[in-house]
Amino acid sequence: MVTKISPARDYLLFGVFAIAVLTMPVWLAPIGAGYPDLLQKFAIFGLFATGFNLLFGLTGYLSFGHAAFLGVGSYTAVWSFKLLGMNPIPAAILAVVTSGVFALAIGYVSLRRSGIYFSILTLAFAQMSYNLAYSVLTPITNGETGLRVLESDPRLFDSSANADGPLISNLFGIEMTGYAGFYFCAVVLLIGFFIAQRIFRSPFGIMLRAVKTNQNRMNYTGLNPRPYTLAAFVISGMYAGLAGALMCITDPLAGAERMQWTASGEVVLMTILGGAGTLLGPILGAALIKYFENIFSAFNEQTLHEVFSFLPDFLEYPVVSVAGLFVGEGWHLTLGVLFMLIVIFLPGGIMEGVSRIGRLFKRSSSKAEPSGATAPAE
Amino acid sequence: MDVILLQLLNGLDKGGAYALIALGLTLIFGTLGVVNFAHGALFMLGAFCAVSFNALLGLEVVTVDETQTTAWGTPLEVRTPYVEAYLGDFGAWILNYSVPVSILIAIPVMLLVGFVMERGLIKHFYKRAHADQILVTFGLAIVLQEIIKSIYGANPIPQAAPVAVRGAADIGALFGFDPGVIVYPYWRMVYLAFAGVMIAGVFAFLQFTTFGMVVRAGMADRDTVGLLGINIERRFTIVFAIAAVVAGLAGVMYTPILPPDYHMGMDFLVLSFVVVVVGGMGSLSGAVLAGFLLGILQSFASMNEVKAIFPGIDQIIIYLVAVIVLLVRPRGLMGRKGVMEN
Numbered sequence: 001m002v003t004k005i006s007p008a009r010d011y012l013l014f015g016v017f018a019i020a021v022l023t024m025p026v027w028l029a030p031i032g033a034g035y036p037d038l039l040q041k042f043a044i045f046g047l048f049a050t051g052f053n054l055l056f057g058l059t060g061y062l063s064f065g066h067a068a069f070l071g072v073g074s075y076t077a078v079w080s081f082k083l084l085g086m087n088p089i090p091a092a093i094l095a096v097v098t099s100g101v102f103a104l105a106i107g108y109v110s111l112r113r114s115g116i117y118f119s120i121l122t123l124a125f126a127q128m129s130y131n132l133a134y135s136v137l138t139p140i141t142n143g144e145t146g147l148r149v150l151e152s153d154p155r156l157f158d159s160s161a162n163a164d165g166p167l168i169s170n171l172f173g174i175e176m177t178g179y180a181g182f183y184f185c186a187v188v189l190l191i192g193f194f195i196a197q198r199i200f201r202s203p204f205g206i207m208l209r210a211v212k213t214n215q216n217r218m219n220y221t222g223l224n225p226r227p228y229t230l231a232a233f234v235i236s237g238m239y240a241g242l243a244g245a246l247m248c249i250t251d252p253l254a255g256a257e258r259m260q261w262t263a264s265g266e267v268v269l270m271t272i273l274g275g276a277g278t279l280l281g282p283i284l285g286a287a288l289i290k291y292f293e294n295i296f297s298a299f300n301e302q303t304l305h306e307v308f309s310f311l312p313d314f315l316e317y318p319v320v321s322v323a324g325l326f327v328g329e330g331w332h333l334t335l336g337v338l339f340m341l342i343v344i345f346l347p348g349g350i351m352e353g354v355s356r357i358g359r360l361f362k363r364s365s366s367k368a369e370p371s372g373a374t375a376p377a378e
Numbered sequence: 379m380d381v382i383l384l385q386l387l388n389g390l391d392k393g394g395a396y397a398l399i400a401l402g403l404t405l406i407f408g409t410l411g412v413v414n415f416a417h418g419a420l421f422m423l424g425a426f427c428a429v430s431f432n433a434l435l436g437l438e439v440v441t442v443d444e445t446q447t448t449a450w451g452t453p454l455e456v457r458t459p460y461v462e463a464y465l466g467d468f469g470a471w472i473l474n475y476s477v478p479v480s481i482l483i484a485i486p487v488m489l490l491v492g493f494v495m496e497r498g499l500i501k502h503f504y505k506r507a508h509a510d511q512i513l514v515t516f517g518l519a520i521v522l523q524e525i526i527k528s529i530y531g532a533n534p535i536p537q538a539a540p541v542a543v544r545g546a547a548d549i550g551a552l553f554g555f556d557p558g559v560i561v562y563p564y565w566r567m568v569y570l571a572f573a574g575v576m577i578a579g580v581f582a583f584l585q586f587t588t589f590g591m592v593v594r595a596g597m598a599d600r601d602t603v604g605l606l607g608i609n610i611e612r613r614f615t616i617v618f619a620i621a622a623v624v625a626g627l628a629g630v631m632y633t634p635i636l637p638p639d640y641h642m643g644m645d646f647l648v649l650s651f652v653v654v655v656v657g658g659m660g661s662l663s664g665a666v667l668a669g670f671l672l673g674i675l676q677s678f679a680s681m682n683e684v685k686a687i688f689p690g691i692d693q694i695i696i697y698l699v700a701v702i703v704l705l706v707r708p709r710g711l712m713g714r715k716g717v718m719e720n
Contacts, residue, residue, distance in 0.1 A: 119512065125701070347506075
């Protein structure tokens with residue numbers, strides 16, 4: 001399963017990925033995705049899915065409550081803005097620390113069980129946080145209205161604390177909106193990706209894969225899986241918290257709906273769509289879902305008629321009315337169908353599809369080449 | 379004392395709904411070994427059977443009554459539903475009892491839905507990992523609820539209970555409390571009785587019929603039953619359809635209590651899963667017990683006296699109980715050994 005990948009190839013992969021991410025505004029422009037708001041989303045959800053994948057892809061533990069960490073990260077970031085000033089760096093660091101502490105507490109309890117029980121436990125914790133954020137914790141979370149930065153907040157270390165400019169996060173004078181915001185998120189994503197890549201290749205990552213493959217055998221070898229899974233859970237929670245902080249850095253508002261279990265479902269979907277257990281897959285999945293969400297939601301009957309205008313009239317109307325179910329308001333229907341199709345036919349996600357196609361080509365071109373990796377004895 | 383009794387009653391009907399959904403979930407899990415995240419959607423589909431039936435009955439014929447005029451001087455238009463126009467008093471009766479009558483519609487519909495779902499999708503997931511089962515049924519649930527949303531819109535659609543049971547009973551007076559203290563709507567009593575009958579029916583079916591005996595044997599050890607030459611898969615398909623009917627009927631009867639909207643299934647599903655886990659995976663009586671227990675606990679937690687001591691407890695009580703139960707009794711309250719253990 002684990003093929004040896006040389007460090008040189010890893011650096012090459014990282015280099016290509018970094019260039020691809022940083023030049024996204026250029027090469028995504030022709031397909032209508034070259035504007036900063038959407039690009040920021042790509043980077044943020046890519047980071048979120050990468051973190052989720054560290055847990056689900058490597059250990060196989062399916063958490064249904066990861067959105068809780070996203071929410072915790074968001075709230076921490078906004079509080080950091082309110083108290084310390086609008087600099088994104090302390091906000092991000094604090095968000096990572098807080099969500100890490102939360103993940104440690106929740107993970108310590110939830111990881112006592114595995115399989116579906118683990119899913120239910122994480123779901124229960126996430127729903128508890130969501131419900132509490134809406135009700136009792138209103139002084140901290142500002143309930144339904146959402147937490148935002150106010151002019152009257154102290155912002156201790158902010159030089160512009162007394163100036164009445166717009167309340168936007170800024171990094172030493174650079175305002176974190178538009179492309180500046182995107183590049184900040186992109187750099188964070190690259191750092192996150194690099195760490196994830198290191199984890200994938202490290203002995204620690206191999207331990208996590210061992211947990212997924214056969215926990216019993218690991219126990220018999222005298223290894224206790226729990227510290228490893230807990231570490232993975234905490235790291236993955238930190239990624240989610242960081243993603244939550246980035247959301248607030250680009251738009252300083254935190255709401256409880258970010259913690260709802262549908263949000264947790266979304267990140268599961270992104271990871272599965274791209275390919276759980278692969279490095280690039282989750283980021284690809286996140287970008288695809290956010291891209292199509294953006295495109296499909298914008299469609300309406302009018303645009304559909306334009307798209308299908310090449311059809312004869314008697315065909316055009318039924319086609320448009322059927323397609324109309326899947327776009328605009330019905331975007332979630334498309335998402336559900338897509339999700340089912342992926343789980344049924346391509347459990348490895350897009351990355352599996354890509355590698356299947358790749359293998360087809362390889363087999364036809366070089367048959368003589370012996371298979372490099374020896375299969376582990378089962 | 380009277381307050382406690384009131385909360386007990388309030389918890390029972392919600393507990394009834396939880397118990398019915400959890401019962402179906404447990405049946406499916408115990409027999410097919412599949413974790414069905416689309417079960418809440420079945421509950422919702424049942425509720426929308428009632429909505430559709432009512433909408434169908436509501437089709438009106440407009441007749442102009444020349445003898446009467448409106449305030450504007452135009453002839454009065456009288457709108458009569460077709461059923462009433464054609465069937466007379468019987469039609470009016472059906473209109474009045476549309477919710478209970480739609481059970482007759484819901485049973486075949488849900489049987490069909492359950493059958494198609496099992497043969498078309500779930501069957502292929504017996505051998506796959508639980509994570510895959512969760513994911514594919516979760517996808518199916520999204521699809522079903524989005525279809526309903528595109529047909530009926532996003533707003534809840536209130537359904538009326540029959541006139542005869544629309545009011546509320548002053549139960550407190552029966553037990554010698556001051557009148558007006560414990561008031562309980564009739565329909566909730568109906569629902570409670572209905573839930574009791576359904577639960578008893580499922581248990582009787584499993585306990586006293588040959589079919590039920592085979593199913594119970596299959597739950598205990600499906601391989602051996604298969605070796606005895608019984609086509610266990612076909613029985614399990616029927617069990618799935620029955621579980622769908624139970625969830626659907628629970629949904630039909632719940633419509634007068636909670637106006638159905640497209641995401642009611644998801645709301646109930648999350649809680650029902652918690653119920654199943656608390657009751658013990660694969661234990662039918664555990665599911666029923668935990669359903670009522672959590673329903674009652676939830677309604678106790680929403681008492682002002684309790685909220686004053688533990689603020690926000692009403693929001694999290696069910697999840698909190700689930701966490702504690704899972705940590706203290708990993709198999710749930712009445713879980714069997716060897717079911718879903720790692």
